[in-house]
Amino acid sequence: MRKTKSKVQEMIQERLLKVKEIKHAVELSKSNAKREIADNAEVFTAMVRCIERSQAELIEVVEGKQKAAEKRAEGLVEELEQEITELKRGSTELEQLSDIEDHLLLLYSSPSLCTTLPHTKNWSEICVHSSVGVGIPGRVVSQLEETLSKEIKNVCVADLKKIQQYAVDVTLDPDTAYAKLILSKDRKQVRYGDKKQNPPSNPETFDYHTRVLGKEGFSSGRFYYEVQVKGRTSWGLGMARESIIRKG
Numbered sequence: 001m002r003k004t005k006s007k008v009q010e011m012i013q014e015r016l017l018k019v020k021e022i023k024h025a026v027e028l029s030k031s032n033a034k035r036e037i038a039d040n041a042e043v044f045t046a047m048v049r050c051i052e053r054s055q056a057e058l059i060e061v062v063e064g065k066q067k068a069a070e071k072r073a074e075g076l077v078e079e080l081e082q083e084i085t086e087l088k089r090g091s092t093e094l095e096q097l098s099d100i101e102d103h104l105l106l107l108y109s110s111p112s113l114c115t116t117l118p119h120t121k122n123w124s125e126i127c128v129h130s131s132v133g134v135g136i137p138g139r140v141v142s143q144l145e146e147t148l149s150k151e152i153k154n155v156c157v158a159d160l161k162k163i164q165q166y167a168v169d170v171t172l173d174p175d176t177a178y179a180k181l182i183l184s185k186d187r188k189q190v191r192y193g194d195k196k197q198n199p200p201s202n203p204e205t206f207d208y209h210t211r212v213l214g215k216e217g218f219s220s221g222r223f224y225y226e227v228q229v230k231g232r233t234s235w236g237l238g239m240a241r242e243s244i245i246r247k248g
Contacts, residue, residue, distance in 0.1 A: 043155050046152065050151050087120070166224040168225050172212050173204075175204045176204050176212055179197050179205075181212050
């Protein structure tokens, strides 16, 4: 009974610790979520600014084209109305000439007959387009994409500067490297070799997976580092517990 009671108490304590651990994880998740929202708010704000600016530019361009079209149309209407007035005057003169019965008088009036019809423009190919935005949306979208890309890049650069304060100088640990991995002298680079090396037996070395760990570890805090990769089709990059299985 004493053993059972002790076991039960141990199980209770384990579960209480688990409850505490879960609650802590939830609080940490909330904190991370708030930080994530705040970090991304700036990006979306920049995107909204770009869209609003592009919309304003589009409205300005379309309204400018519309005003130009209206001005041209007004000029054409004015010119047409002037020609209509002249044609009506000529029609009236022709009507008056047609009433002359004296042929001799009509011949004397022939110069007036020649000038009755004024010089007019050929209007058959002249038109005013009703669409003023031909090609504008495509150009605006293209410019918007370019502007958004620049804005996001600027925000990312700003964010990068913020996190670079947490930069760490990572060096690789040769004691952990898989036998086919070849480290540079400064332990900043690693490449995959054609054949296995013959390193001394070491419990920290990976003997099956092609892995190598960083020399410096950490147990808390925030860290930033950059890695460049090339020459292969796939990579694995991340963090590992110190207790990661090294064998098999």
